[in-house]
Amino acid sequence: MNIPGYNGKILEVDLSRGKDRLIELDEETAYKFIGGRGLAAYILWKELGHKWEQVDPLGPENLLLFLTGPLTGYYPGVKLAVSGKSPQTNGVVGSVVSSELAIELRAAGYDGLIVKGASKDHVYIYIEGEKVEVRSAEHLWGLRGRETFQKLFSEVWGELKKKNLAHVGLTKEPSFVYIGPAGENMVRTAAVMAKLTHAAGYGGYGAVMGSKKLKAVVAKGFGPMPPAKHPEWVKLLIREAWNRLNQNIFWKQWGTSSGGYEVANLTSSEPIRNWQEEWHDARTMGVNNYEAHWVKRYWGDYGCPSTCMKISRLIGGKYNGAVTDGPDYELQAYLGPNLGVFEPRGNIYLSSLADDLGLCGIQTGNVAGFAAELCEKGILTREEVGFDLKWGDTEAFARLLEAIAYRKGIGDILAEGVARAADKLSKQKGQDLSRYAVHVKGIGIGAHGARSGKDFPQAFTYAVGVQGGDHTSPPRLPVEKAWGEFTAAFEDSAVICSFNAVDDLPYQFLKAITGWEISSAKWFREHARRIVSLQRVLLLLGGPDLYWNPRIHDDNPPRFYEPLPSGPFKGRAVDRTELEKQKKEYFDYLGWDQYGIPRDETLRELGIGELSEATRRIRNRLKLE
Amino acid sequence: MSRQPIFILRDPLKCSGCRLCEVACSLKHEGTVWPEASRIRVFEFFPGVDVPHLCTQCRDYPCVKACKYSALRVDDSTGAVLVDEEKCTGCGDCVRACPGKVMRLHPKTRKALVCDLCGGEPECVKACQEAGYGALRVVPYRSVSFKIYSTLPEAVAQRLYETMYGGEK
Numbered sequence: 001m002n003i004p005g006y007n008g009k010i011l012e013v014d015l016s017r018g019k020d021r022l023i024e025l026d027e028e029t030a031y032k033f034i035g036g037r038g039l040a041a042y043i044l045w046k047e048l049g050h051k052w053e054q055v056d057p058l059g060p061e062n063l064l065l066f067l068t069g070p071l072t073g074y075y076p077g078v079k080l081a082v083s084g085k086s087p088q089t090n091g092v093v094g095s096v097v098s099s100e101l102a103i104e105l106r107a108a109g110y111d112g113l114i115v116k117g118a119s120k121d122h123v124y125i126y127i128e129g130e131k132v133e134v135r136s137a138e139h140l141w142g143l144r145g146r147e148t149f150q151k152l153f154s155e156v157w158g159e160l161k162k163k164n165l166a167h168v169g170l171t172k173e174p175s176f177v178y179i180g181p182a183g184e185n186m187v188r189t190a191a192v193m194a195k196l197t198h199a200a201g202y203g204g205y206g207a208v209m210g211s212k213k214l215k216a217v218v219a220k221g222f223g224p225m226p227p228a229k230h231p232e233w234v235k236l237l238i239r240e241a242w243n244r245l246n247q248n249i250f251w252k253q254w255g256t257s258s259g260g261y262e263v264a265n266l267t268s269s270e271p272i273r274n275w276q277e278e279w280h281d282a283r284t285m286g287v288n289n290y291e292a293h294w295v296k297r298y299w300g301d302y303g304c305p306s307t308c309m310k311i312s313r314l315i316g317g318k319y320n321g322a323v324t325d326g327p328d329y330e331l332q333a334y335l336g337p338n339l340g341v342f343e344p345r346g347n348i349y350l351s352s353l354a355d356d357l358g359l360c361g362i363q364t365g366n367v368a369g370f371a372a373e374l375c376e377k378g379i380l381t382r383e384e385v386g387f388d389l390k391w392g393d394t395e396a397f398a399r400l401l402e403a404i405a406y407r408k409g410i411g412d413i414l415a416e417g418v419a420r421a422a423d424k425l426s427k428q429k430g431q432d433l434s435r436y437a438v439h440v441k442g443i444g445i446g447a448h449g450a451r452s453g454k455d456f457p458q459a460f461t462y463a464v465g466v467q468g469g470d471h472t473s474p475p476r477l478p479v480e481k482a483w484g485e486f487t488a489a490f491e492d493s494a495v496i497c498s499f500n501a502v503d504d505l506p507y508q509f510l511k512a513i514t515g516w517e518i519s520s521a522k523w524f525r526e527h528a529r530r531i532v533s534l535q536r537v538l539l540l541l542g543g544p545d546l547y548w549n550p551r552i553h554d555d556n557p558p559r560f561y562e563p564l565p566s567g568p569f570k571g572r573a574v575d576r577t578e579l580e581k582q583k584k585e586y587f588d589y590l591g592w593d594q595y596g597i598p599r600d601e602t603l604r605e606l607g608i609g610e611l612s613e614a615t616r617r618i619r620n621r622l623k624l625e
Numbered sequence: 626m627s628r629q630p631i632f633i634l635r636d637p638l639k640c641s642g643c644r645l646c647e648v649a650c651s652l653k654h655e656g657t658v659w660p661e662a663s664r665i666r667v668f669e670f671f672p673g674v675d676v677p678h679l680c681t682q683c684r685d686y687p688c689v690k691a692c693k694y695s696a697l698r699v700d701d702s703t704g705a706v707l708v709d710e711e712k713c714t715g716c717g718d719c720v721r722a723c724p725g726k727v728m729r730l731h732p733k734t735r736k737a738l739v740c741d742l743c744g745g746e747p748e749c750v751k752a753c754q755e756a757g758y759g760a761l762r763v764v765p766y767r768s769v770s771f772k773i774y775s776t777l778p779e780a781v782a783q784r785l786y787e788t789m790y791g792g793e794k
Contacts, residue, residue, distance in 0.1 A: 150671075166720070168717070168735070173670065222661045224655060231656055235656070242756070246755055296673045302660070304645075315791055
């Protein structure tokens, strides 16, 4: 079908049967769900909705989606949306990563890739224009991130060169995403990795990829982005976006690396020693100190004027050779102060190690902090862990990361992610350990706390997010005025980078590319509500191992109610009455009932009336009405 | 307006890999975003090691010499290689003749594809300058030695890797 801005085709590869086919994308679906996260939620609902509670996210019946959006390639900066039934939340997370794979897929004539079933052998998927192959990955299986990258790169690049060099000339290099050992071992905190340091972390889709025995997805396309409705207007918009983004030199200059000091020191919202504190004054975490290790100040992905990524490399000493990005703020925090590590070398090394193992630095830093606090409190012993796990001991945490990635010893329990690990250990220890687990609905909270009230999260933000503790999709009020879950739904569905989403440019791009009249007001009232409601329903359906009860789980982690012990905002904690008030306002805006279940009339109004059947299932399980 | 031959000077150490140059090029020449049809390419064989790669207008013009159909000629004012699409048969002789493996065939039309220097005001350079990187800049042709630049991207990448990361892979 010919939809402006879309290829109108999604490639489906069935690994169980070794077959592929094209699925047509119709205009109504595209209009309603746009792409990326929204389209993923819809595809998952349509394919798996009737048996959602029984679908094991790590079983062959789950789908793994790599989707683009109509703005991908056109809007400055490139992103790829990875999704499926999440092994962390048992709902749907739109996990977005910087990868040129998105552009290559579009250039190859697809709007995305759906991976079905599970392979018997270790494989990777190779896409070159219309050619689609499922290839053996025996020689790659077991390799860490950097080795995987280099080996696979030289293999596919060598092949393209050999084929093309003598006739059409040197083509551009192909792009790919892959998993490390953590994904192979189905660690629930495993990420889908790209270019050594980029990760689709939230959601745990590295584990889903591992469960399908899929080591990598490679794509090379040769065509243009799918034709836009108004190409001349798009050209002007790209110029306009560049002009505006070029004026903002913050990302370019510092990336997010200034956060390591500032988020703690200025806004008291950085996780420290498993969130026991959120304030520090460690100047060692200052960005100038990190700059000393940067070998590259400006690093950007395709078409991005903001270039927020930095590359750090350690030369000499015991961590010689470690390469990672900045690290960006999230990994600065989670593999730094959250583990009591306050010096850049240790932090850069742990970040590089997490990347190499294919672990999500946020989720793994979170569960590692949880384990260390249990050790501190004497709940976990040295014998159980196998070594001393003390705050600030970089080597010990490196051992722990390895243990998690390979599911060795205590790592096997921690590899389940903080929510499931806390459940398991609570049973083992005969005491409730959930107060040490800083997550919401299976997802460790992003490194922006809510207690000081000085950072962006509000009292209810993490409690009701459809992506759990994901800090990149934070519900905020007032809905229509704030950057938050509704704008994130746009960015993740049109598949662009939120750092580049300035003013109303994204909506203008959408109109120029697709021809659809979707203003920001319409987006908020209609499209975002539709996508968020759909995600909410799938999240509450949950299963098979964990189910969420809104009366219990629409809440912050217990730690957020403990007063901050230090810093200028000492004594502050999240206010429960505030939380309830905000929750109600948010649910009312969305047209959800007091439990946050979308009302039947809301679903009908949003054109997803068929979900009423699912909300009935939720009510039955929760014994409501 | 009379012009003197120009050269696009590239400094891979300043290249961020953002590829605004590629977008600018394909917007100008193809009217859309088309990575594979961009006349300038930034190769990234290892994350962070970014190599801008484009025509160096060799003064002995091996591509022009190799063309049996007179489809290639040199722009008198800028020094750029210009393609006559009517005459080009897509035989690939110019591709094979290019010492830096810059010359290609267009992914759709299969005609020779090479930087035309935008008539003297290259869009890629503008994009790079406006974004503040300055990895590309226009200089008079006589100030450079083309032989230094007509190099395979892998060779540049290897040296760059050693400079940035200290050599070991």
